[in-house]
Amino acid sequence: MKKFLSLLLVSMLGGALTLGIYKLAFEKEIPLLENQPAQSKFVTASYNPASTAADDVDFTTAADKTVHAVVHVKNMTISRGPSSIMDYFYGSGGQPRAQIGTGSGVIISPDGYIVTNNHVIANATELQVTLNNNRTYRAELVGTDPETDIALIKIDADEDLPYLAFGDSDNSKIGEWVLAVGNPFNLTSTVTAGIISAKARDLNEMDGKFQSFIQTDAAVNPGNSGGALVNTNGDLIGINTAITSQTGSYIGYSFAVPSNIAKKVVDDIMEFGNVQMGTLGIKGQDLGVLSNSEEDYNESQGILIAEVFKKSGADKAGLKPGDIIKKVDHIQINKFSDLTGYLRSKRPNDNVQLTILRDNNTMELPVTLLDNSSYVYTIDEIGISVQEQTKTDKDRFDGQNGVVIYGSNEYNRRLGLDGKLLIGINDDKIKNVDDVKKAVAKAKSYGMMSIVYINEYGERERLVFRE
CATH class of the missing domain: 2.30.42.10 (PDZ domain)
Incomplete structure (x- = not known):
């Protein structure tokens, strides 16, 4: 019996010794950390060790500063159109009818200057502005710039009005939170939030018009035009202007004129009465x-x-x-x-x-x-601008004398005049811009003006303008 116990004790000690050597020689120590998930070398897109960015953003201050400075703009125009079949036959023009258009605007000074879109107030016979407190005022048009779609109007109130100061849109960043404030669907000031999706966006949909929009995904609907785009500090960084949609309603993209452009247009209108453009050439x-x-x-x-x-x-x-x-x-x-x-x-x-x-x-x-104007001359009487030919133009027109039609009003643009070579005004041949100025001065006494130009096929065409 003693021999058996001795063998059992030796066996147990030998087994323990063998197991200890194996552990030391072949297995690495793996520490156990409670409640500590394994860390991956790569972080997934949804990984966030702290709170989300949206949790740290407070829109209330910006909204409170903005809603009282955004107004509802009502545009009344008078149009005439055939109202019966007799009007069609006899061309009487029909009875005048009032048409109402609506949009938004932003008060930019305590004495009632308001910036909005040109298309909101276009052709208005009467303008009406309603503040966020439902008080209504008649407004007067101060000036407008169709190319940037910015207009300046003014109301006279008995007291200082809440207003927004222009921010620096050049400092805005893609991904930055913004608020769009306006009056869609004839509601009082309505606030939506989003981020800046892109800057200097050109939609290439309005021929001959300048475009460099701030793009945002803040919801903008009909009636928001002319409203405010502000950052989380409540700084005015854009004037909401357009949406891209097949239905005419918001689908995820909207566009604002940057505040630096809108401010410059407003300053020019107030100081000069029109917009001053500095160009590189x-x-x-x-x-x-x-x-x-x-x-x-x-x-x-x-x-x-x-x-x-x-x-x-x-x-x-x-x-x-x-x-x-x-x-x-x-x-x-x-x-x-x-x-x-x-x-x-x-x-x-x-x-x-x-x-x-x-x-x-x-x-x-x-x-x-x-x-x-140092290299472009505008013939206001017929709504076209011309400039001296460049080397490329001369190659395109095989060295023909003349000046290039640089730009034109909407009517002439539909006629396709842009880019054509102007070679004659009335009976005067045109070689350069100086010739144009002399010919226009002579034509003013005639009460009509005809132009001769060469089209893209090298063919001569004549167009007559009458007063």
């Missing part, structure tokens, strides 16, 4: 568009200068075709709407600093912006 193309062409470019972002207009600010600064614009002052230039959007906040004689690439070398050139 170039023709150019987005490098992003050219990157798929046969041309070989090392850069994919920026503006490639194709032409420099004579006597323009760009010409005087020494810019050349082939230069690539990368930056204007502190603004990075990736596409043409970045450039035009920033320059829209500038006036003639303002100075800007251009950063360009020339032969793969970075250069900085100071440029003084000029009024395009």
Whole structure:
């Protein structure tokens, strides 16, 4: 019995010794941490060790500052149209009928100046403004700029009004929270929230019109036009202007005129009565568009200068075709709407600093912006603007003398005049802009003006304008 117990004890000690050696030699110690999940090398998109960003955003201050400064704008127009079959036959024009359009506006001064959209007040015979406290006032049109779709109106109140100060839209960032405040569906001020989805957005839907919008996903519906886009501090960074939708209602994208552009338009209207435009004087193309062409470019972002207009600010600064614009002052230039959007906040004689690439070398050139009247002349009587031909134009028209129709009003644009070569006014031949000025001065005494131009097929066409 003693022998058996001795063997059992030796066996147990041997087993314990063997197990201990195995543990030490072949197994690593794995610590046990209670309530500690294993950490992955890669973090998933939904991973968030703290609270979400939205939890830290407070919209109440911005909303409280904004709603009382946003107004309802009612536009009454008088139209005439056939009201019976007899009107169609006899062309009597029918009875005048009142039509009502509505939108929003933003009070920008305590004495009642209000910024809104041009399309909200267009053709108005009477304007009416209703504040958030339901008080109603007659409004007067101060001025408007159809190209940026900004208008300035004014009401006279007995007391100082709540207003919003313009913020710096250049400092707004993609992904930043914003509020859209307006009066959709004839409601009092309504607040929606979203983020900035893009900047310097060009919709390319309005031919001949400038576009450089702030894009947001804050809900904007009919009636929001002219309302405020503000950041979480309540700073006015945009005027809500457009939506893109097949139904006419909000589907996820809306667009606002940046506050720096709206403020400059308002300042110009109040100081000069019209909008002062400072221009570089170039023709150019987005490098992003050219990157798929046969041309070989090392850069994919920026503006490639194709032409420099004579006597323009760009010409005087020494810019050349082939230069690539990368930056204007502190603004990075990736596409043409970045450039035009920033320059829209500038006036003639303002100075800007251009950063360009020339032969793969970075250069900085100071440029003084000029009024395009130095190389563009507008014939107000018939609603077209002309400019001297560039080298590209001369190649396109086989060296034919004349001036290029640079831009035109909506009626002439529908006729397709833009880009044609103007070679005659009445009986006068046109070689340059000076010839145009002389011919227009003579034509004013005739009571009519005819123009001769060459179309894209090299054919001559004549168009007669009568007073």
